Amino acid sequence: MSQQSANPLAQGKTVMGLTPEKLDTVRIGFIGLGVRGYNYHLKNFLKMDGVRVTALCDTDQKSLQNSVNYVTSLGLPKPATFSGSDFAYRGMLERDDVDIVIISTPWKWHCPMAVDAMESGKHAFVEVPMATSIEECWKMVDASERNQRHCMMMENVNYGRDELMVLNMVRQGLFGELLHGEAAYIHELRWQMKEIERKTGSWRTYWHTRHNGNLYPTHGLGPVAQYMNINKGDRFDFVTSTSSPALGRARYAKEHFPADHERNQLNFIAGDMNTSVIKTIKGRTIVVQHDTTSPRPYSRHNLIQGTNGIFAGFPNRIAVEKAPAEIQAIYDRTYQQDLADWKASGKQGRKPSPASFHSWDSDLDKWYNKFDHPLWKRLGDSAKGAGHGGMDFIMAYRIIYCLRNGEPLDQDVYDGAAWSSIFPLSAESVADRSNSKNIPDFTRGAWKTGKPLGIVT
16 A cells, blocks of 8 residues: 555544443553563553453563563462464464553564454554554554554653643643644664664664654654644644755764674665654644764653743743743742842843743743643652653553543554654655655544543543
C-alpha cells in the first residue's frame, strides 16, 4: 500500500472512546523483557493493585530468567514462560489467563505482535513507535476496530509532570486559542552503536542506514498533539520534512571502531537533524525534530503557543499576556519590592519593569502550585524513582485504572497511528525535495466528534 493511498474501508466499528468489559484483575503477559520491558514496565505494573503477571516471553534467556526471578522474589506465582523462537509469543496468546499484552520489542515486531494479540482477543499495549509504515498503522487500526480491543502506544512522556501540568494549563485556557507547538527527540545516542550483540543498539543502529527522516517522532509530539486535541476535534493534515547531512554516526564509527569493523562498513543515510512541520486541519502548526547523533543537551522542546502566551521546555519557562489573578499578584509584589530596592540603592542599574510577556518567567514554583496535575499531586511520591522521572509509573497506573473501571484509555489506536505516521511520511517528504505528504485520517472522520482528554484525577 502506498503511503499516500486512500483510506481503506472500515472492517469494524470505531474504537473512539472504547469501553470494553471491566477487568477486576488485569492478567498481563509481557513480550520483550530487555531494559525497557523489565525495568520500566514489569516492575511498574507489579506495583499496581489488581494485577497478575501470568506469562513472560523473550528470545533472550538471560532477560527472561531475570524477569522470572523478579516476579517470584515478590512472593508471586511463577509466570508461564515462552522462548525458543521469534514466534514463541504466539503460544502466550493462546492462553486464556492473559487479558493484555505489553510489547517491548524491536520496532519491526510492534505491528505483527500487536495485531496477533488483538486477533487473539487480547488488548495490546505497544512501545513507541507503534508502527514504522502507513500500511502497519492501518493494520493496527483495522485489527483494533475489527476485534474491539484496545491498542495503545505507550507514550510515557504524555504522563510526565511537566507535560501534564501544561495540559492542565491548556485545558484551563491559560494560553488562549492554540496556534503552534514544537516537539523533539534530541538525545545523543551514538554510544548505542557499541551495543553489538544485545540491547537497543544491536538493532536500532540499522534504522539509520535505511530511512532518512524523523525516525522517532512520538516522545515530543504526543504531548503537543494532546494539548491540541489531535483526533479529538482537530487532526493532522499534512507534513513537510527536511534533513541535514548524515555525518555524525560515520564519524563516530571511525573514531571508536577498527577500520574493518562492521560499523565502519555501514552507509548511514538518516540526516543527523531532521526537521518536520505538520499542519493541522484547523491550521495550527507543529515543528517536530529528531537528532540522536549530535553532541548537544537533551531536549523534547515541549513548546505550546497560544493567543495569550507561551510555555517552552528544556529549560521550563513561561510568558503570558494576562496571568491568573494570584500569579499576577505575585508579579506585582515582586515588582514593587524590586522598585523599592532600586530606589534605596540610589537608582543604581536599570530601573525594574513590571512582569510582562516580553520576558520569560523561569521561576515555576507558583505555576506548579496552581496548575500541577491532580495525578501528580496524588501519586507523585509513589512515582519517585519509578523510571523517567516517574512518568512510567503514572502511565501504568492509568492503564490499569481504566481497564479495571471500564473507562476509555487516555490514548487510543488512532493516536498511536497518527503520531507514528510522521516516521514514514517524513522520509517520503525528504526523498521528494521536502514536498508535503498527506497524513491519513486514521479515525475515518470520528475526530470531528471525539471527546478530548480531560483532567483526570
